[in-house]
Amino acid sequence: MFEIFGIPSQALFGQLLIGLINGSFYALLSLGLAVIFGMLNIINFTHGAQYMLGAFAAYLLLQLTGLGYWPALVIAPILVGLSGIVIERTMLQWLYKLDHLYGLLLTFGIALILEGVFRNYYGSSGQPYQLPPSLSGGQNLGFMFLPNYRAWVVVTSLVVCFGTWFVIEKTRLGANLRAATENPTLVRAFGINVPRMITLTYGFGVGLAALAGVMAAPIYNVSPQMGSDIIIVVFAVVVIGGMGSILGAILTGFGLGVIEGLTKVFFPEASNTVIFVIMAVVLLIRPAGLFGRTA
Amino acid sequence: MLERTASPLLAIENLQAWYGESHILHGMNLEVQAGEVVTLLGRNGAGKTTTLKSVMGIVPQRTGSVRLEGKELIKLTSDKIAKAGIAFCPEERGIFASLDVKENLFLPPELKPGGLSASRIFELFPNIKERLRSQGTKLSGGEQQMLAIGRILRTGARLLLLDEPTEGLAPVIIQQIGKTIQMLKSQGFTILLVEQNFRFASTVADRYYIMEHGKVVERFKNSELDAKLEKLHEYLGV
Ligand SMILES: Nc1ncnc2c1ncn2[C@@H]1O[C@H](COP(=O)(O)OP(=O)(O)OP(=O)(O)O)[C@@H](O)[C@H]1O
Ligand SMILES: [Mg+2]
Numbered sequence: 010m011f012e013i014f015g016i017p018s019q020a021l022f023g024q025l026l027i028g029l030i031n032g033s034f035y036a037l038l039s040l041g042l043a044v045i046f047g048m049l050n051i052i053n054f055t056h057g058a059q060y061m062l063g064a065f066a067a068y069l070l071l072q073l074t075g076l077g078y079w080p081a082l083v084i085a086p087i088l089v090g091l092s093g094i095v096i097e098r099t100m101l102q103w104l105y106k107l108d109h110l111y112g113l114l115l116t117f118g119i120a121l122i123l124e125g126v127f128r129n130y131y132g133s134s135g136q137p138y139q140l141p142p143s144l145s146g147g148q149n150l151g152f153m154f155l156p157n158y159r160a161w162v163v164v165t166s167l168v169v170c171f172g173t174w175f176v177i178e179k180t181r182l183g184a185n186l187r188a189a190t191e192n193p194t195l196v197r198a199f200g201i202n203v204p205r206m207i208t209l210t211y212g213f214g215v216g217l218a219a220l221a222g223v224m225a226a227p228i229y230n231v232s233p234q235m236g237s238d239i240i241i242v243v244f245a246v247v248v249i250g251g252m253g254s255i256l257g258a259i260l261t262g263f264g265l266g267v268i269e270g271l272t273k274v275f276f277p278e279a280s281n282t283v284i285f286v287i288m289a290v291v292l293l294i295r296p297a298g299l300f301g302r303t304a
Numbered sequence: 305m306l307e308r309t310a311s312p313l314l315a316i317e318n319l320q321a322w323y324g325e326s327h328i329l330h331g332m333n334l335e336v337q338a339g340e341v342v343t344l345l346g347r348n349g350a351g352k353t354t355t356l357k358s359v360m361g362i363v364p365q366r367t368g369s370v371r372l373e374g375k376e377l378i379k380l381t382s383d384k385i386a387k388a389g390i391a392f393c394p395e396e397r398g399i400f401a402s403l404d405v406k407e408n409l410f411l412p413p414e415l416k417p418g419g420l421s422a423s424r425i426f427e428l429f430p431n432i433k434e435r436l437r438s439q440g441t442k443l444s445g446g447e448q449q450m451l452a453i454g455r456i457l458r459t460g461a462r463l464l465l466l467d468e469p470t471e472g473l474a475p476v477i478i479q480q481i482g483k484t485i486q487m488l489k490s491q492g493f494t495i496l497l498v499e500q501n502f503r504f505a506s507t508v509a510d511r512y513y514i515m516e517h518g519k520v521v522e523r524f525k526n527s528e529l530d531a532k533l534e535k536l537h538e539y540l541g542v
Binding site: 181184185187188190191192194195196197198199200201202203 | 403413
């Protein structure tokens with residue numbers, strides 16, 4: 010045991026780890042929001058509810074079919090992603106040409122409905138979800154104890170986030186997406202089916218939220234309001250990073266998770282508000298966000 | 305008036321188009337034979353761009369008939385029209401800032417066989433090859449225009465719609481674009497060209513249409529250009 014700035018190392022690294030875990034979820038969720046906003050021009054307020062749906066999908070898969078964590082990690086994002094595709098085809102697609110406000114209202118309404126339905130059936134108290142046995146236990150690193158599951162969450166989130174970044178920035182498919190974000194009309198006139206690309210992008214962004222939900226299930230409880238709890242912070246993250254920047258969403262997500270964790274160590278009173286304070290400061294200095302382009 | 309051949313490659317009949325409430329095209333009639341370069345002239349705001357965009361399906365509110373090799377396109381969306389074999393080079397060039405030059409070049413998918421290879425495009429426009437890693441919009445105006453033309457040559461489309469490819473460019477670059485159009489013609493491409501610069505157009509065009517207020521008001525062959533010069537000045541106000 011040693012101390013850093015008078016703080017025991019266990020406490021410091023423990024909070025740093027919690028910060029990284031939270032940051033992993035912030036990053037996955039704000040990445041999905043950024044991808045969706047880029048292509049659809051819609052601020053997806055259903056995102057938190059879709060994260061909650063991912064966790065509930067994992068929970069229900071276990072209860073109803075006995076399928077555990079690993080199958081759920083694949084099946085839940087696909088199912089929830091498909092539900093997103095249905096929402097896009099039946100509702101969102103009519104709003105693209107209208108003001109942001111309409112998309113925001115619609116997606117917020119859908120979030121309230123989803124949350125209400127789940128609260129009706131499952132109440133507000135959370136349902137526990139077991140850690141996958143293969144990831145229970147942990148490593149003693151000497152200066153701290155690292156639970157395996159938490160390490161898995163951080164690494165998976167990093168891999169998924171940077172994998173998504175790579176596909177968007179470095180591949181042919183990503184070039185199509187970037188081009189369609191910039192000028193969908195011309196991209197379509199080149200023979201590319203842009204509406205289908207938009208639908209799949211929404212499905213993918215929603216799937217990312219659901220993936221985060223499945224990963225969150227063993228750490229937090231599975232509860233109807235888990236989405237609205239985290240999404241408020243995630244929107245602050247998005248505002249700080251700048252809407253529409255992929256790398257900005259990832260870096261800001263992890264960075265703010267860590268800052269929040271460290272604040273818990275050094276100035277616990279501010280740990281719940283530090284992100285919003287940063288948001289206010291960023292809005293004053295750079296209204297378009299740290300990584301955002303001013304229009 | 306000109307003789308009509310049995311089946312033009314592109315036949316536009318009574319084409320009308322609207323942007324919201326404003327009625328822009330009032331019954332356009334125009335034909336392009338396979339292998340021809342046809343130039344559409346007209347003053348600013350006459351509806352030249354709208355005509356190309358309506359053919360391409362970019363203007364959603366349109367009626368009348370647009371046929372490619374007899375196939376009706378008027379009800380199709382622009383991606384389907386591209387797949388039918390038409391490619392469009394927009395007036396504002398449409399180079400993507402978030403894509404580098406190479407990504408811009410390879411963005412339009414190959415939809416049919418018979419397009420130019422990338423190496424052939426680099427031969428035509430050597431500047432592009434040297435700047436493949438640059439951001440698309442960092443190129444000079446002339447280079448962007450070459451990129452905008454070059455990228456649609458790969459697609460296999462045999463009918464090219466070029467909207468004022470010489471606008472705002474230096475004489476040497478205009479010459480290079482003129483040579484490219486002649487080369488494309490010799491390779492059997494069909495081109496519908498919109499131009500304000502009819503001196504340039506006269507170096508490449510087989511025939512001309514003049515439009516005013518969303519309609520064709522005059523059509524003639526290149527050989528009639530001299531005889532029509534005075535009228536042309538009147539129509540174009542130059
Ligand atoms: N998106 C739009 N919405 C509404 N009106 C438009 C739009 N685009 C063009 N117009 C109007 O349609 C008319 C024809 O425009 P168009 O761009 O087809 O002309 P043009 O012949 O290509 O002119 P230019 O030589 O300036 O390019 C103009 O009056 C223009 O103001
Ligand atoms: Mg024009």
